[in-house]
Each structure stands twice: as structure tokens, then as C-alpha cells.
Amino acid sequence: MKEQNIPYKIYLSEDELPKQWYNLRADMKNKPAPLLSGKTMKPITLEELSEVFCTELAKQELDETTAYFDIPEEILKFYKMYRPAPLTRAYFLEEKLQTPAKIYYKFEGNNTSGSHKLNSAIAQAYYAKKQGLKGVTTETGAGQWGTALSMACSYFDMDCQVYMVKVSYEQKPFRREVMRTYGANVTPSPSTTTEVGKRILAAHPGTNGSLGCAISEAVEAAMKQEGYRYVLGSVLNQVMLHQSIIGLETKAALDKYGITPDIIIGCAGGGSNLGGLIAPFMGEKIRGEKDYRFIAVEPASCPSLTRGTYAYDYCDTGMICPLSKMYTLGSNFMPSASHAGGLRYHGMSSTLSQLYDDGLMEAVSVEQTKVFEAAEMFARVEGTLPAPESSHAIRVAIDEALKCKETGEEKTIVFGLTGTGYFDMFAYERFHNGEMSDYIPTDEEIKEALKNLPKLD
Amino acid sequence: MKEQNIPYKIYLSEDELPKQWYNLRADMKNKPAPLLSGKTMKPITLEELSEVFCTELAKQELDETTAYFDIPEEILKFYKMYRPAPLTRAYFLEEKLQTPAKIYYKFEGNNTSGSHKLNSAIAQAYYAKKQGLKGVTTETGAGQWGTALSMACSYFDMDCQVYMVKVSYEQKPFRREVMRTYGANVTPSPSTTTEVGKRILAAHPGTNGSLGCAISEAVEAAMKQEGYRYVLGSVLNQVMLHQSIIGLETKAALDKYGITPDIIIGCAGGGSNLGGLIAPFMGEKIRGEKDYRFIAVEPASCPSLTRGTYAYDYCDTGMICPLSKMYTLGSNFMPSASHAGGLRYHGMSSTLSQLYDDGLMEAVSVEQTKVFEAAEMFARVEGTLPAPESSHAIRVAIDEALKCKETGEEKTIVFGLTGTGYFDMFAYERFHNGEMSDYIPTDEEIKEALKNLPKLD
Numbered sequence: 001m002k003e004q005n006i007p008y009k010i011y012l013s014e015d016e017l018p019k020q021w022y023n024l025r026a027d028m029k030n031k032p033a034p035l036l037s038g039k040t041m042k043p044i045t046l047e048e049l050s051e052v053f054c055t056e057l058a059k060q061e062l063d064e065t066t067a068y069f070d071i072p073e074e075i076l077k078f079y080k081m082y083r084p085a086p087l088t089r090a091y092f093l094e095e096k097l098q099t100p101a102k103i104y105y106k107f108e109g110n111n112t113s114g115s116h117k118l119n120s121a122i123a124q125a126y127y128a129k130k131q132g133l134k135g136v137t138t139e140t141g142a143g144q145w146g147t148a149l150s151m152a153c154s155y156f157d158m159d160c161q162v163y164m165v166k167v168s169y170e171q172k173p174f175r176r177e178v179m180r181t182y183g184a185n186v187t188p189s190p191s192t193t194t195e196v197g198k199r200i201l202a203a204h205p206g207t208n209g210s211l212g213c214a215i216s217e218a219v220e221a222a223m224k225q226e227g228y229r230y231v232l233g234s235v236l237n238q239v240m241l242h243q244s245i246i247g248l249e250t251k252a253a254l255d256k257y258g259i260t261p262d263i264i265i266g267c268a269g270g271g272s273n274l275g276g277l278i279a280p281f282m283g284e285k286i287r288g289e290k291d292y293r294f295i296a297v298e299p300a301s302c303p304s305l306t307r308g309t310y311a312y313d314y315c316d317t318g319m320i321c322p323l324s325k326m327y328t329l330g331s332n333f334m335p336s337a338s339h340a341g342g343l344r345y346h347g348m349s350s351t352l353s354q355l356y357d358d359g360l361m362e363a364v365s366v367e368q369t370k371v372f373e374a375a376e377m378f379a380r381v382e383g384t385l386p387a388p389e390s391s392h393a394i395r396v397a398i399d400e401a402l403k404c405k406e407t408g409e410e411k412t413i414v415f416g417l418t419g420t421g422y423f424d425m426f427a428y429e430r431f432h433n434g435e436m437s438d439y440i441p442t443d444e445e446i447k448e449a450l451k452n453l454p455k456l457d
Numbered sequence: 458m459k460e461q462n463i464p465y466k467i468y469l470s471e472d473e474l475p476k477q478w479y480n481l482r483a484d485m486k487n488k489p490a491p492l493l494s495g496k497t498m499k500p501i502t503l504e505e506l507s508e509v510f511c512t513e514l515a516k517q518e519l520d521e522t523t524a525y526f527d528i529p530e531e532i533l534k535f536y537k538m539y540r541p542a543p544l545t546r547a548y549f550l551e552e553k554l555q556t557p558a559k560i561y562y563k564f565e566g567n568n569t570s571g572s573h574k575l576n577s578a579i580a581q582a583y584y585a586k587k588q589g590l591k592g593v594t595t596e597t598g599a600g601q602w603g604t605a606l607s608m609a610c611s612y613f614d615m616d617c618q619v620y621m622v623k624v625s626y627e628q629k630p631f632r633r634e635v636m637r638t639y640g641a642n643v644t645p646s647p648s649t650t651t652e653v654g655k656r657i658l659a660a661h662p663g664t665n666g667s668l669g670c671a672i673s674e675a676v677e678a679a680m681k682q683e684g685y686r687y688v689l690g691s692v693l694n695q696v697m698l699h700q701s702i703i704g705l706e707t708k709a710a711l712d713k714y715g716i717t718p719d720i721i722i723g724c725a726g727g728g729s730n731l732g733g734l735i736a737p738f739m740g741e742k743i744r745g746e747k748d749y750r751f752i753a754v755e756p757a758s759c760p761s762l763t764r765g766t767y768a769y770d771y772c773d774t775g776m777i778c779p780l781s782k783m784y785t786l787g788s789n790f791m792p793s794a795s796h797a798g799g800l801r802y803h804g805m806s807s808t809l810s811q812l813y814d815d816g817l818m819e820a821v822s823v824e825q826t827k828v829f830e831a832a833e834m835f836a837r838v839e840g841t842l843p844a845p846e847s848s849h850a851i852r853v854a855i856d857e858a859l860k861c862k863e864t865g866e867e868k869t870i871v872f873g874l875t876g877t878g879y880f881d882m883f884a885y886e887r888f889h890n891g892e893m894s895d896y897i898p899t900d901e902e903i904k905e906a907l908k909n910l911p912k913l914d
Contacts, residue, residue, distance in 0.1 A: 007471045008537040014464045080465040081549065081840040092538065110567070112842045112877070154837045174631070174882040180889045181836050379638050380611045383538040385569040420569070422879045425631040432637050 008091060010253040012084040018248040019071055021241045023060075024279045025351060026067035027286050030358055032237070032350035033325035035061070036312060041456060044322050052321070053238070054127040054229060060238040069241065078122045078155060079245070082111035087253040088417075092381040094401070101404035103397060104261070105417040106250045106277065107384065112178065115387065115419030116273050117148035117233050120242035124231045125152035134227035135159025139189065139214035141168055142342060143175030143423065144387075145233035150184035161228075163189040163217045166209035175423050189214040196220050210334075211344075212317025219320050234270030235315060235324070235349050243276025250414065251280045261292060263400055265415040267392035268296040268305065268363070269342060271349030277416040278361070285360065294361040295400075296352065297392040299371070300440045302335040304328055304348045305356055305363035307446055312456055313347055323454060326353040329441075330449035336439035340427035341368045341388035346449075366395045367438040372431040374398050375421070387419040388427055465548060467710040469541040475705040476528055478698045480517075481736045482808060483524035484743050487815055489694070489807035490782035492518070493769060498913060501779050509778070510695070511584040511686060517695040526698065535579045535612060536702070539568035544710040545874075549838040551858070558861035560854060561718070562874040563707045563734065564841065569635065572844065572876030573730050574605035574690050577699035581688045582609035591684035592616025596646065596671035598625055599799060600632030600880065601844075602690035607641035618685075620646040620674045623666035632880050646671040653677050667791075668801075669774025676777050691727030692772060692781070692806050700733025707871065708737045718749060720857055722872040724849035725753040725762065725820070726799060728806030734873040735818070742817065751818040752857075753809065754849040756828070757897045759792040761785055761805045762813055762820035764903055768910055770804055780911060783810040786898075787906030793896035797884035798825045798845035803906075823852050824895040829888040831855050832878070844876040845884055 025031055034043040049058035060069065071079075090103040108116035128136050135158050140146030146162040153160035162184050169176055169188035179186050189209045190197040194217045200207060207213075222230035233239065254261065264281055266274030274296055284290040296305055304327045313328040315321040328347040335344045348356075355361045368388075375391035377398070378384070386394060397415040404411050421428065430436045482488055491500040506515040517526065528536075547560040565573035585593050592615050597603030603619040610617035619641050626633055626645035636643050646666045647654040651674045657664065664670075679687035690696065711718065721738055723731035731753055741747040753762055761784045770785040772778040785804040792801045805813075812818045825845075832848035834855070835841070843851060854872040861868050878885065887893045 011468045112836065112840055112879075114879075151840060173886065174879070177882040177886045177889065178842060178879075181833055181842060181885055183837065376638055379569065380640065383569055383608060385635060385638060422569075422571075422631070422635075425634040428638055429630065429634045432634065 006089050006257055009086040009088050010257065011086055012249060012252055014080065016252055017079065017084055018245055018252065019076065020068040021071055022244040022248060022279050022283065023063065023067055023069060023241050024244070024283055025064045025237065027283045028354065029286065030354055031064050032354040036323040038319065038322055052230065054131045054133065056127040056130065057124060057238050060241055061236060072126060075122055075126050082118065084249055085110055087250055090382055093378065096377070096381045097398065097401050097405065099401040099405040100408060100410045101401040102410065102412045103401055104412070104414045106246060106414070107417045108246060108273070109384070109387065109417065109420035113144060113148035113151055114422060115144045115148065116243060116246060116276065117145045118151060119245050119276070120233060120239045120272065121145070121148035121152040122155065123242040125149065125156050125158060128229060128231070129156040129158055132227070133158070133229055135161060136229055136231045137161040137163070137218040137222040138231050138233070139163045139211060139218045141165050141211050143168060143172055143179070144419065146184070146186070147175060147178050148233065149231065150179040150182035153184065154182040160184040161218070161221055162186045163191070163214040163221070165189055165211055165214050166207070171426065172423060189217050191217065194220045210317070215316045216320065234272040234345065235347065237351060239272045240275035240279070240349060240351055243272050244279040246273065246276040246416065247279040247281060250277065259412060260290070261414040262411040263293045263295060263413045265295045265297060265393050265396050265400070265413065267343060267389050267416070267418065268298050268348065268352065269389065270345045271352040273416050273418045275349050275352055282355065282360065295396055296356065296361060296363040297396045298363065298365050299335070299339065299341055299343050299392065300365040300367045300438065301339040302329065302344050303365040304346060306365045309450055310353060310357055311453055313453055315347065324350045326350050327356065329446055330452045332452045333449035336441070338437045338439045339368065340430060340436060341371055341392065343389050343392065364396060366392055367440070369431070369436055369438055371395050372428070372436060384417070385421050386417060387421045388424050390416070390418040393417070463546050463714055466543040466545050467714065468543055469706060469709055471537065473709055474536065474541055475702055475709065476533065477525040478528055479701040479705060479736050479740065480520065480524055480526060480698050481701070481740055482521045482694065484740045485811065486743065487811055488521050489811040493780040495776065495779055509687065511588045511590065513584040513587065514581060514695050517698055518693060529583060532579055532583050539575065541706055542567055544707055547839055550835065553834065553838045554855065554858050554862065556858040556862040557865060557867045558858040559867065559869045560858055561869070561871045563703060563871070564874045565703060565730070566841070566844065566874065566877035570601060570605035570608055571879060572601045572605065573700060573703060573733065574602045575608060576702050576733070577690060577696045577729065578602070578605035578609040579612065580699040582606065582613050582615060585686060585688070586613040586615055590615070590686055592618060593686055593688045594618040594620070594675040594679040595688050595690070596620045596668060596675045598622050598668050600625060600629055600636070601876065603641070603643070604632060604635050605690065606688065607636040607639035610641065611639040617641040618678055619643045620648070620671040620678070622646055622668055622671050623664070628883065629880060646674050648674060651677045667774070672773045673777060691729040691802065692804065694808060696729045697732035697736070697806060697808055700729050701736040703730065703733040703873065704736040704738060707734065716869060717747070718871040719868040720750045720752065720870045722752045722754060722850045722853050722857070722870065724800060724846050724873070724875060725755050725805065725809065726846065727802045728809040730873050730875045732806050732809055739812065739817065752853055753813065753818060753820040754853045755820060755822050756792070756796065756798055756800050756849065757822040757824045757895065758796040759786070759801050760822040761803060763822045766907055767810060767814055769913055770910055772804065781807045783807050784813065786903055787909045789909045790906035793898070795894045795896045796825065797887060797893060798828055798849065800846050800849065821853060823849055824897070826888070826893055826895055828852050829885070829893060841874070842878045843874060844878045845881050847873070847875040850874070
């Protein structure tokens with residue numbers, strides 16, 4: 001019997017909550033490559049970036065030297081609505097696996113948006129409000145980000161316009177209604193409210209929509225309305241900064257009980273959760289204070305780190321946003337229609353890309369049926385029904401714990417449980433009915449998509 | 458500005474968690490009337506009751522004198538998976554209402570079943586397992602209870618057979634898939650797996666099913682399978698006992714900060730949440746140690762306490778279960794089809810009925826559009842999107858807080874937030890679309906349903 005003096009759930013008290021975000025870039029020796037303006041193909045200036053984002057957020061985006069940013073009081077207050085998020089010792093899972101490993105997970109699904117996205121949504125809404133904006137526009141696919149932004153805008157009494165991929169709008173009416181509950185204006189995309197939407201509808205009358213199209217509509221809507229900006233829930237440095245709250249809380253909770261992790265695992269789509277979770281630990285590693293293994297887990301059907309190229313690419317399918325140097329599969333890459341598990345972004349945060357390129361972080365890809373097997377096992381033994389995205393991390397945490405069983409090592413594993421799967425039951429249904437398949441893109445398909453990379457001097 | 462030294466969320470530590478359930482009946486001067494056997498119309502014996510329930514549960518059901526029951530270790534361990542449930546200070550709601558009242562809510566939706574039902578499901582599954590049973594059968598309407606029981610049975614590796622009202626099975630596929638994730642066998646009711654199901658299908662080929670029919674099927678399925686029992690998630694004394702964990706935790710959290718509530722509010726369908734929440738406080742009131750106001754909130758479309766009759770009645774539409782003396786609308790009573798907000802049981806726990814009859818507790822009924830207005834306001838300011846059931850309590854908590862605003866009284870209000878509304882978005886959709894109406898049964902309709910009351914000597 002292992003020692004059981006660690007509680008099942010470690011909750012920080014209010015005065016133990018982090019008061020600052022941590023900017024990992026300040027400690028990185030090789031900084032992530034700068035964003036390039038799509039017009040000039042030169043590093044983007046604060047002025048240029050401020051046309052897209054609120055000035056404060058643009059500053060955060062470009063700041064490579066300030067290690068800590070004070071979290072504004074208003075945001076700290078909002079965080080108390082759903083934070084601290086518990087760090088849970090997975091005693092039940094350990095018992096099920098009969099592993100000597102000690103497993104912990106940081107649960108970020110303890111709020112109505114159902115994921116960690118709220119951490120950055122509230123920050124972006126706050127700075128938009130502070131700048132006197134009337135509202136923001138965004139796109140959403142599955143709906144996690146749209147829901148989080150709706151909640152944040154509702155809190156600051158700001159208009160929130162969400163372009164939701166048409167097929168999700170129709171097939172996921174629950175997420176849509178959650179957003180409406182928070183007062184958001186949800187439009188199925190493509191729509192007739194924008195020029196680009198009208199063009200796409202004319203060319204493809206029966207289209208189900210795509211994330212790329214929804215982004216284009218949201219950007220157009222922001223541009224043509226006075227007092228609006230477009231906002232984004234992942235990939236960006238500012239998002240990594242806000243999400244550092246995940247890692248800082250995790251570290252504070254571990255430190256409280258004198259626990260040092262050996263392996264830290266997170267799922268990675270655009271990188272917002274993983275970047276936030278590992279930030280303070282990676283800082284220690286870079287500064288040479290401690291050593292950890294970091295593992296990014298991505299779907300085998302959208303393997304940007306494990307099979308992509310490290311190069312400048314467009315962040316969006318519409319090629320409207322600035323360019324970022326990142327591991328990418330090409331901005332045209334679309335995961336197979338059989339892919340149900342989220343994490344479908346073609347690229348990866350520039351910060352995480354640089355860390356991976358520097359060998360400071362590992363990456364693995366996993367097949368979705370294996371992911372859902374892990375998800376179901378986790379739900380049954382730990383109680384919480386996980387989001388498909390989060391279940392990628394569960395899969396690899398289980399795999400690492402099983403390796404410990406073989407070797408007898410008592411490693412301490414921490415992973416990020418980014419959210420709940422309550423609005424993803426169609427994917428679970430396909431899994432239960434044996435209708436889920438694993439499609440892995442061929443080398444040719446990836447090569448084809450990478451032809452679209454921008455040509456730089 | 459009011460004092461802000463109470464944290465937003467009060468979490469008990471593991472060693473502060475209650476180790477015993479509290480049996481309020483032990484302190485009641487007027488005990489609830491005994492259950493009657495449907496066969497003999499006499500008080501049911503332990504032997505008779507043990508044919509329906511596991512022996513330990515039957516003992517709990519009949520025990521009016523033991524004040525405290527030790528919670529078995531296995532159940533305490535399971536409780537740690539999702540407990541302590543936070544007691545939250547509703548600072549955001551207070552600010553929105555501009556009330557001098559201090560509002561707290563006990564949140565029981567912090568688990569995948571999404572409600573407090575899990576507290577009793579795990580206990581019932583435990584005793585079934587301990588007795589060597591193979592499995593249990595039950596019915597579910599909206600699916601909260603079925604989900605909770607699935608989770609509990611999965612934990613003890615027991616078979617769980619859920620008869621789900623056909624219309625819910627088809628229109629609420631998400632709940633169904635959650636149950637399947639936990640390994641439950643979910644059958645749309647009426648089905649061809651039981652004799653009663655076949656009879657009903659023959660008589661009404663296109664029927665959508667009803668809770669009464671699902672109960673009958675579940676009972677039949679339990680009777681004809683060796684090693685099975687039928688279990689129930691509300692109304693019963695044993696359920697009140699298990700749910701006392703809600704009130705005990707609430708009281709421990711309040712005591713920790715020296716807070717004494719003035720008013721305690723809970724929604725009431727069969728009474729499982731309200732009975733659990735108020736138990737230790739009501740004990741103090743009965744023993745003359747303290748005084749509190751208790752308010753049961755029920756839907757205006759199903760007003761058993763406020764407009765029903767206190768009499769012996771059948772607990773189920775099929776008239777198979779024992780009879781209970783309770784406030785009832787008649788076992789044939791069905792709330793209008795326009796009713797979306799849960800709490801559709803025709804009667805009320807015999808314990809709560811007796812307390813109400815003794816004048817120890819108040820009851821109010823509220824219309825559902827007012828309930829959803831409160832739900833939406835609460836979601837926007839407190840973040841959590843509440844279950845329609847829980848929102849009945851929110852409505853009255855808001856109303857009481859607004860009265861304080863008028864009088865200037867700084868009352869302390871505690872209410873039970875029994876669960877989340879993530880699987881109830883169809884009801885929210887109707888509300889958003891202005892398609893929700895308030896139908897209140899006429900006196901004639903209630904009189905008609907009450908004609909069905911059993912004739913006793």
C-alpha cells in the first residue's frame with residue numbers, strides 16, 4: 001500500500017492563488033520567431049498588431065522580456081468564480097492500473113464553458129472592455145471557445161458575436177443554447193451577414209461550413225463594425241500567458257505537499273493548455289534549476305509536431321492573420337472527416353514549436369480509438385467524463401504509468417485534464433457503436449498540404 | 458461595501474468531511490406515517506420490504522430511532538471522488554441584486570451525473586453489492602438518476618439496467634450515451650423485454666412512454682432476474698438519510714466561519730435534495746436549539762405540497778410499490794406537457810410531508826418562465842448554468858433577497874444548487890425562443906386526479 005497522506009483533491013485557498021501570469025518567453029534562450037505581417041512579410045509592429053488586437057493584448061503578444069504580468073483585480077475576481085481548479089490525485093486510476101506511478105491531474109473543466117478556455121477569454125474580454133470597445137467577434141467549431149467567450153463578455157456586459165461552423169450549429173444545438181444563455185449572438189457560418197459568407201454560399205450552396213470560413217466571417221465582421229475586435233482562443237503568445245495560471249496553480253499545489261513531478265503531459269492542438277500547464281516548470285528547466293520530461297500529445301490524424309515542418313505559415317485558412325513560425329501541416333490541411341477528437345488545428349503555438357525544436361519537450365501522436373478507450377476507462381474509475389481533447393493526455397499518462405508498472409519505477413506523472421465531454425456525446429456514441437475509425441494522413445497528403453506554405457526570402 | 462472575509466468558495470478538507478449520515482426521523486416528535494404494504498394495507502414489515510430492497514436499505518428505511526449511521530469506508534472513499542461539494546458565497550448575485558442579504562449555495566453538480574443523486578446511488582449500489590446481488594434495475598426520465606446509478610454500479614462492477622422513458626431516450630441521446638459510457642444497459646421504455654412493456658405497446662403502438670410505465674418495467678425486470686433488486690432515487694427515507702451528507706457538509710462549512718443562516722431554501726420534487734439539505738438544521742429546530750425558516754419550492758404545474766392532499770397514496774403510477782402517507786396530487790397526476798423544469802413527481806417524501814404538516818417548513822410554488830428567468834440571471838452572474846430543477850430554489854432565493862433589499866435586512870440565505878443544466882438545453886432553447894408557457898392545473902384537474910386515492914379503512 002502506497003502512502004495515502006496526499007488528499008484526493010488539492011484545493012489552494014484564495015490567498016494562495018497566483019496574482020501574476022508568467023511569461024515563459026522571458027526565460028527562453030531561443031525566443032520564438034516573431035510574427036510577420038501578411039502585408040510586408042516583416043516582423044509585425046505594435047502599431048500593426050493593435051489594428052487586430054486591443055493595445056494591451058498586442059503588447060503582451062510582443063513582450064519577450066517581462067517575466068511576470070500582474071493579473072488585473074477584475075480578472076482575479078472573476079477567476080474566483082471557478083478557481084482554484086483542483087489538482088486531483090488519481091488514486092482510483094492508479095489502483096485500476098496497478099502501477100507504482102503517482103498520477104495527478106489538473107482539472108480545468110470545473111466551469112460552465114467546460115474547459116480552460118475561460119482563463120484567456122476573461123482576460124481578452126477585460127482588455128477589450130478597458131479599451132472602450134463595444135464587443136468582439138470570434139469563430140467557434142465545437143463550441144468550447146465560443147462558450148467561454150460568451151461567459152466572459154456577459155460578465156463585462158459586452159456584445160459577443162460568434163460565427164459557428166454550420167454543421168456544429170445544427171448538430172450541436174446544446175453548445176449554441178449555452179452561448180445564447182450568456183447573451184451571445186450565434187450565427188451559423190457561412191451566413192449572409194458578411195460578404196465572404198455570401199460569396200461562399202453562392203459558390204457552394206449546400207456547404208456545411210468550415211473553421212476557415214468562420215474565421216474569415218468573424219474577422220470581416222470585426223473590421224466593418226466600429227468598436228469591435230476579433231479575438232482568438234489559442235496559438236497566440238497572449239493566450240499562453242493567460243493560461244500560465246494553470247501551471248502556476250499546479251505548481252503551487254504540488255509545492256504545498258512537497259511533490260516534484262517527473263513527467264508533465266498535456267494535449268496539444270494550438271497549444272493553449274499545454275503551454276499554460278508547463279510554463280513555470282519549463283522555466284525551471286531552462287534556468288537549470290530542475291529537470292522534467294514534458295510530453296505534448298497530438299492526434300495521429302493531425303500531427304503537426306510529430307510530422308509537420310518547422311516553418312513560417314499562415315495561422316488561418318483565409319490567410320488574413322499574421323504569419324507565425326511554427327510546426328505546421330500547412331494552412332490548408334484538414335483532418336479526416338472521421339476525426340472526432342478535437343485538436344484539429346494545422347499548426348502549433350510558436351513558443352511550443354521553439355521549445356520542441358530545441359529538444360526541451362517531446363511529442364507523441366495517438367490514434368483516436370485508443371484515446372476513447374482511455375477516456376472511458378478514466379470516466380469509469382475517476383468519475384469525470386473527459387473531453388476528447390483532454391483524453392489524449394489521459395492516454396499517454398496511462399501509457400507512461402504502465403511503463404512504470406513494468407520497470408517498477410515510482411514516477412510522479414502530472415497531466416492536464418482540460419475539460420469535460422458533456423457536449424461531445426456524439427463522438428462517444430460513435431465509439432460505443434464501433435463506428436469510430438483511425439485515419440492517419442499519408443506522407444503524400446501532408447506533402448500536398450505543405451505545398452501551400454508561403455514563400456519567404 | 459459588505460465584509461468580504463468569507464471566501465467565494467468554502468471547501469472542507471478531507472478530514473472535515475462527515476463520517477456519518479444523519480437520520481432526521483430520530484429527532485422528529487411526530488414521526489412520518491409508516492409505509493403500508495400494498496397487499497395487506499398494513500404497515501410493511503422488514504421482511505416484506507426486504508423483498509424489494511436490500512436488507513440493509515430496508516432497515517434504514519424503517520429505522521425511526523437511530524440518529525446517526527456510520528458511512529461505510531467504501532462509500533467514504535467514493536465520496537472523495539467528487540466531495541466535498543463547495544459552499545459558494547454568491548457575491549456576484551448579491552451585487553447584481555444590490556441586496557443586503559448574504560446568499561450562499563451548496564453546489565452538488567460537481568460530478569458527471571450532474572446532480573446530488575450520486576450521493577444515494579453509491580450507497581444503494583454498495584449495499585446491493587454487499588448483499589451479493591448481480592445488479593439493479595431502475596427507471597429514469599430526464600436521466601439524472603440513471604446516470605448517477607450507472608456511475609455507482611460501474612464503480613462496484615455491477616450490472617445496471619435502466620429503463621428510460623422512450624421520448625427522453627430519443628430526444629436526450631447525450632444522457633443515454635453518458636450511461637453507456639459507464640457500462641449501463643439502457644432500454645427505451647416501453648420495450649419488448651418485459652410483459653408489461655409488451656402489453657402497453659400492444660395497446661398503444663405509437664406511445665412515447667411514461668415514467669409510470671418505465672417503473673413498472675424496471676420492477677418486473679428486477680423480479681424476474683435472480684440476484685437483482687429495483688432501486689429508487691428519491692422520496693424514500695433511505696434516500697433522505699444518504700442525502701443528509703448535503704446538509705451536514707453545508708452546516709460544517711457554515712460553522713467553520715461562524716455563519717448562521719436565517720432561511721434555507723431547496724427545490725422539491727420527491728424531496729431528496731431538500732430533505733438532505735435541511736436535515737441537520739431541522740434537527741436543531743426540532744430540538745429547540747436554533748430557529749430557521751425552511752422553504753420548499755415546487756413548480757406551479759406540479760404543486761403537491763401547496764395544493765395536494767395529505768393522505769396515503771401509491772408511490773408509483775403502476776401501484777406496485779408500498780403506499781406512503783404524503784402530500785399528493787394523486788398517482789395519476791401528470792404535469793402539463795408544457796412543463797420543462799423537472800420535479801414532476803405527484804407526491805412528496807413522507808418525512809417532508811410530516812414536517813410541512815407540522816408547520817415546521819413552508820412551501821411555495823413558482824411558474825416556470827420565472828424559474829428560467831432566474832436561471833439565466835444566475836448563469837450570467839455566477840457562471841454556473843443551473844439545472845431547471847435547481848433553478849426553482851434560485852428563483853425563491855432571489856425573491857427573498859429582494860425582500861431584504863426593500864426592508865434593509867441583512868438576512869443570510871442558503872439554498873441548494875442541486876445540479877447543472879448541461880443536458881437540459883432543449884428546455885433553455887424553448888425559453889430563449891419564447892416558446893415556454895406556464896400551465897397551472899385547475900382545481901378540477903387536481904380533484905379529478907385525487908379521485909384515484911386508495912380507500913383505506
